[in-house]
Each structure stands twice: as C-alpha cells, then as structure tokens.
Amino acid sequence: MMRVAVIDDEPLARSGVLARLRGCAGIEVVAQYADGGSALRGLGADPPDLVFLDVDMPVMHGIDVLAALAPALRPLAILLTAHEQFAVRAFALNALDYLLKPIDDERFAEALARARNAHRLRHGGPGLATCAPAPFLRTFMVRVGSRSVLVDAGDVAWIEADGDYATLHAGGRQYLVREPLQRLAGRLDPASFVRVHRSAIVRVDQVAELRALPNRDALLCLRDGTPVRASRTYIDTLTAALGHAREA
Amino acid sequence: MIAQLGDFLRATLDAAHGHEHALADELALTQGYLEIEKARLGNRLAVRMKVDPGLLNAPVPFLILQPLVENAIRHGLALRDTRGALDLVITRESARLQISVANDLPAGAAELEPSGARIGIANVGTRLERLYGADHAFAAGRGADGRFQVSIALPLTQAAPPDRMAA
Numbered sequence: 155m156m157r158v159a160v161i162d163d164e165p166l167a168r169s170g171v172l173a174r175l176r177g178c179a180g181i182e183v184v185a186q187y188a189d190g191g192s193a194l195r196g197l198g199a200d201p202p203d204l205v206f207l208d209v210d211m212p213v214m215h216g217i218d219v220l221a222a223l224a225p226a227l228r229p230l231a232i233l234l235t236a237h238e239q240f241a242v243r244a245f246a247l248n249a250l251d252y253l254l255k256p257i258d259d260e261r262f263a264e265a266l267a268r269a270r271n272a273h274r275l276r277h278g279g280p281g282l283a284t285c286a287p288a289p290f291l292r293t294f295m296v297r298v299g300s301r302s303v304l305v306d307a308g309d310v311a312w313i314e315a316d317g318d319y320a321t322l323h324a325g326g327r328q329y330l331v332r333e334p335l336q337r338l339a340g341r342l343d344p345a346s347f348v349r350v351h352r353s354a355i356v357r358v359d360q361v362a363e364l365r366a367l368p369n370r371d372a373l374l375c376l377r378d379g380t381p382v383r384a385s386r387t388y389i390d391t392l393t394a395a396l397g398h399a400r401e402a
Numbered sequence: 403m404i405a406q407l408g409d410f411l412r413a414t415l416d417a418a419h420g421h422e423h424a425l426a427d428e429l430a431l432t433q434g435y436l437e438i439e440k441a442r443l444g445n446r447l448a449v450r451m452k453v454d455p456g457l458l459n460a461p462v463p464f465l466i467l468q469p470l471v472e473n474a475i476r477h478g479l480a481l482r483d484t485r486g487a488l489d490l491v492i493t494r495e496s497a498r499l500q501i502s503v504a505n506d507l508p509a510g511a512a513e514l515e516p517s518g519a520r521i522g523i524a525n526v527g528t529r530l531e532r533l534y535g536a537d538h539a540f541a542a543g544r545g546a547d548g549r550f551q552v553s554i555a556l557p558l559t560q561a562a563p564p565d566r567m568a569a
Binding site: 236254255256257258261316317328353362363365367368369371373375378379380381383 | 404405408412413424426427429430433434437440441444445448451452453454455456458459
C-alpha cells in the first residue's frame with residue numbers, strides 16, 4: 155500500500171488527480187493540502203510515501219515545500235506544472251517525474267508506475283515484477299481488404315498511433331493494426347523498436363537524423379524522409395538504443 | 403486531446419519569436435497541430451511527409467507551414483466525406499529549399515475557392531515578400547491532377563551542417 159498526498163491550490167486540479175488515483179490499486183490518499191504552508195506542517199507530522207505536488211502555488215511554491223523538508227522525510231514526489239523551467243532544481247531534490255497540466259492520462263500512468271517502483275526499492279522489496287516475459291512480436295497480423303496478411307516486424311519502419319489503433323509504415327505502405335500503440339510498445343523487442351512519442355514508435359535502425367529542439371524534445375528524420383517527433387520523456391531510451399545499435 | 407492542445411499552444415507561445423527558426427522546429431510544431439486535426443477528422447485525414455536529408459537545420463520563417471496545412475484541411479480535406487491525403491514534401495534543389503503542400507479536394511469542388519482560403523494564402527505570400535524580397539518563389543492553385551497545391555522556394559542560406567547519424 156502506498157500512502158499518497160495531493161497538494162495543489164486549485165480544487166479542480168486536486169480533484170483531477172484524485173479521480174485518476176481512484177481507480178488505482180494499492181493507493182491510499184491520506185491527505186490533501188491547498189497551500190504550501192499547511193502541506194509543510196502536515197507532511198512533516200505524518201510523511202506519506204508519495205506526493206503529487208503543484209509547483210505554482212501562491213506564497214510557498216511546491217519546490218520550496220520539498221526543499222524545506224529534511225531529506226530523510228522527503229516523500230517521493232511527482233510535480234504538477236503548466237511550465238517546465240523549474241526542472242533542474244526539482245531533480246536536485248529527487249523529484250521522480252513531472253506532469254504538465256493539463257494532465258495526459260498515459261503520462262499520469264507512467265509517473266505512477268515509476269513511483270510504485272521507487273517505493274518498492276525504498277522498502278527493500280524486489281524492483282520490477284519478475285514474471286517470465288512473453289516473446290516479442292515478430293510479425294503483425296493485419297487486414298488488407300477482406301484478407302489477413304502477415305507483416306514482418308523487420309519490414310516496419312515506424313508505427314503511428316491512430317486513435318485506439320495503430321498504423322504500421324512498412325515498405326512505403328500503411329497497414330492498420332487493431333491494437334493501441336501503448337500495448338504494442340510493450341510487445342516489441344526494445345533493442346529494435348523504441349517508443350519516441352505518445353503517438354509514435356520507430357525502428358532504431360531507421361533513424362537517419364536527430365535534431366534537438368529548444369524545448370528539449372527532438373525531431374527525427376527516418377531513412378525514408380519521414381519526420382517524427384520525439385518527446386523528452388523518451389529521448390534517453392532512444393539515445394541509449396541508438397548507441398547500442400551503433401556498437402553492434 | 404487536451405494535452406495535445408496544451409503542447410501546441412506551449413510550442414507557439416514559448417518559441418523565441420524571431421522571424422526564422424530551424425525546419426526541425428517548424429516540422430515539430432506542424433505535427434503538433436496535425437495531431438489535433440487527426441483527433442478531429444480521424445480516418446478521413448491521411449498525412450504523408452517527406453524531407454530530404456540534411457535539411458533539419460535549414461532556417462525557415464516561423465509558422466510558415468501551419469497556415470498552409472490549416473488551409474489544406476479547412477478548405478479541402480475537412481469538406482470531403484472520404485479519406486483524403488495531405489502531402490508535405492521538402493526538398494533541396496541546388497541552393498533552394500523547396501516546400502510543397504498538396505491536398506485532395508472534395509468531389510466536385512467549385513472552381514473558385516472560398517475567400518477565407520485566399521486570405522490565408524495571400525498572407526503567406528505577403529510575408530515571404532517582406533522576408534525575402536525577390537529572392538523567393540511562391541505559387542498556389544489547382545494542379546493538373548486536380549489537387550490544390552502550394553509551392554514555395556526559399557534561399558537555402560545556411561549550408562546545413564552534417565548532423566546525419568552515422569549508421
């Protein structure tokens with residue numbers, strides 16, 4: 155069980171986080187605070203395991219709340235913000251992640267998963283669940299007209315989210331797969347395929363160019379000339395995979 | 403959807419507002435906008451983008467593509483009841499950066515486009531004139547294939563440094 159507190163001066167923002175947490179197993183919301191001062195007193199008296207913490211609060215900023223707590227009492231923290239400039243200081247205080255408002259459901263789930271792992275590690279338990287992994291996808295079953303066709307994963311250059319489905323781009327053609335991108339991401343060999351954006355997965359050996367953008371996202375150009383955005387959340391995984399690909 | 407809209411607004415507001423920025427920045431911004439339109443139009447909107455190698459650092463006018471893409475959707479693709487394609491192709495032709503935006507039109511589209519479409523296109527033309535004077539080319543209209551197409555040629559001022567990844 156992970157004990158969670160939610161700190162935001164806006165009631166609507168708090169209820170947004172609470173609503174998202176309601177469906178999550180193993181989470182107990184133990185407190186809410188509407189300002190930095192009362193949060194500091196409350197967190198000091200009864201430290202939760204995890205806080206969702208708004209950065210832009212009047213009088214006492216979210217980051218000042220974290221900084222004012224003794225390091226041993228500092229809970230795991232996921233920051234909520236509409237801006238991104240604070241990041242360096244936040245990470246010096248061991249914030250786990252930050253969520254840009256308005257909150258994206260998928261990013262929320264990722265941040266919470268990160269917190270669960272960190273929580274397990276803090277309490278000496280095993281890190282990631284250790285169940286036998288399913289084999290990676292080698293072919294995709296797609297429908298072309300009335301026929302079913304197999305597309306080899308090795309022929310796929312990139313995969314694009316298409317609502318609840320995904321579009322494979324292979325050999326200049328496009329195929330619709332009736333599975334959401336998020337689920338595909340977990341079933342592909344991470345040595346070959348990397349998620350680069352909430353709407354795209356690319357085959358690592360198809361990346362021809364990478365250019366950083368001012369907001370720390372990046373733009374990729376694939377071998378076939380297709381530009382694909384990569385968001386900062388996924389950049390580290392991508393550059394690591396590109397590094398491995400070049401060594402191999 | 404709301405998160406996508408947030409990303410797009412942040413990108414347009416946060417950018418250092420010079421006249422020009424890198425093609426990579428412009429493409430990222432355009433894709434952010436297209437993601438919103440895709441949420442709206444779903445399967446009716448097919449987007450194809452191609453960029454020649456080594457152009458991501460090339461300077462282009464800030465928000466030059468977005469009005470063209472918006473125009474292609476509002477006055478072309480959104481009026482169709484079947485799937486239509488938007489093609490954005492960026493090539494290098496000697497010392498020119500060539501931009502082409504083409505889109506399918508609704509069946510039986512009238513010869514004269516609505517005046518709103520004309521204003522958006524004319525604004526882009528005026529801006530290019532101010533920025534580059536005689537050193538650019540700009541054309542818009544229906545091609546022989548019946549699609550609407552906008553073509554722009556800009557001076558490729560900066561020899562793009564080789565930032566290709568070694569494979």
